Amino acid sequence: MLATQRQQEIVDLVRGRGSVRVADLVERFGVSDMTIRRDLEVLAEQGVLVKVHGGATAVGPRAAEEPGFAAKSVVQRVEKEAIAARAVELVPPGATVAISAGTSTWTLALRLVGVPRLTVVTNSLPVAEVFHREGRDDQTVVLTGGVRTPSDALVGPVAVAALRTLNVDLLLLGVHGMSTHAGFTTPNLLEAETDRALVAAARRRIVLADHTKWGVVGISTIAELGDADVLVTDRGLGATARDQLAERVGELIVV
Known part of the structure; x- marks a missing residue:
């Protein structure tokens, strides 16, 4: 799997679940801990998720924020x-x-x-x-x-x-x-x-x-x-x- 494909799947998982753990991603994709952490850093720099200790969480509007x-x-x-x-x-x-x-x-x-x-x-x-x-x-x-x-x-x-x-x-x-x-x-x-x-x-x-x-x-x-x-x-x-x-x-x- 290409890095871009893996990163897109990570984004989908974060958006669907609200958060992901590095350990779970390592097991899912069969890559090293360091590779997943690099993926999360790239995605965090793009602003599509928030990197936290041991994983990442979703980025999104506040639950009660309603655009016109x-x-x-x-x-x-x-x-x-x-x-x-x-x-x-x-x-x-x-x-x-x-x-x-x-x-x-x-x-x-x-x-x-x-x-x-x-x-x-x-x-x-x-x-x-x-x-x-x-x-x-x-x-x-x-x-x-x-x-x-x-x-x-x-x-x-x-x-x-x-x-x-x-x-x-x-x-x-x-x-x-x-x-x-x-x-x-x-x-x-x-x-x-x-x-x-x-x-x-x-x-x-x-x-x-x-x-x-x-x-x-x-x-x-x-x-x-x-x-x-x-x-x-x-x-x-x-x-x-x-x-x-x-x-x-x-x-x-x-x-």
């Missing part, structure tokens, strides 16, 4: 477009679809306006605006109420109460982070409760998450990885992460 919608909308745009282009193929005409807040789901909404006879349930102001702007007579949009978050989501008891009365064919869910131990997460406690209500309302669940979400852990878990019938991500996701996700989600689609 505008800030998130300009990052990983190519990946989000590719994910949206594939995910729209999974939405049949005439379906009742729930769409969570987020820039990945908003990117998908721009394509969903072309799918006929949709009934859309959403707690996202930007997503609702996409459908309102199109003004199609064959589309029905149900916008929940609640408290507005930095991601322009409507969350809280009002939104949850509304969602508990609904049943939808399909949920299109955006997430802040995903990992093997924490599942799909968000940095906003109220948004997590609302997203869990969306998950409960849906017969089929499709998660949209680009590769940068791997190993990121928000303060609250929305769902376990196994709750996703489909996960659509991009080819920036490393091999180890793909293997771990493929074992847990219903279907992994990499674009």
Whole structure:
């Protein structure tokens, strides 16, 4: 195995587990202690992990740190477009679809306006605006109420109460982070409760998450990885992460 391949696998392991030990990496890769320590030094210099005594830990945003919608909308745009282009193929005409807040789901909404006879349930102001702007007579949009978050989501008891009365064919869910131990997460406690209500309302669940979400852990878990019938991500996701996700989600689609 080339050093670059080994280092990528180390990054995937750190992001998935939160931390790794030198001894475990030595056993996994069959190389010397010194080789692994050099790998960790290289990766620490690149800023992709933090080297600690006996191993390394993940680098990521604080668990309760929530970027705004505008800030998130300009990052990983190519990946989000590719994910949206594939995910729209999974939405049949005439379906009742729930769409969570987020820039990945908003990117998908721009394509969903072309799918006929949709009934859309959403707690996202930007997503609702996409459908309102199109003004199609064959589309029905149900916008929940609640408290507005930095991601322009409507969350809280009002939104949850509304969602508990609904049943939808399909949920299109955006997430802040995903990992093997924490599942799909968000940095906003109220948004997590609302997203869990969306998950409960849906017969089929499709998660949209680009590769940068791997190993990121928000303060609250929305769902376990196994709750996703489909996960659509991009080819920036490393091999180890793909293997771990493929074992847990219903279907992994990499674009």
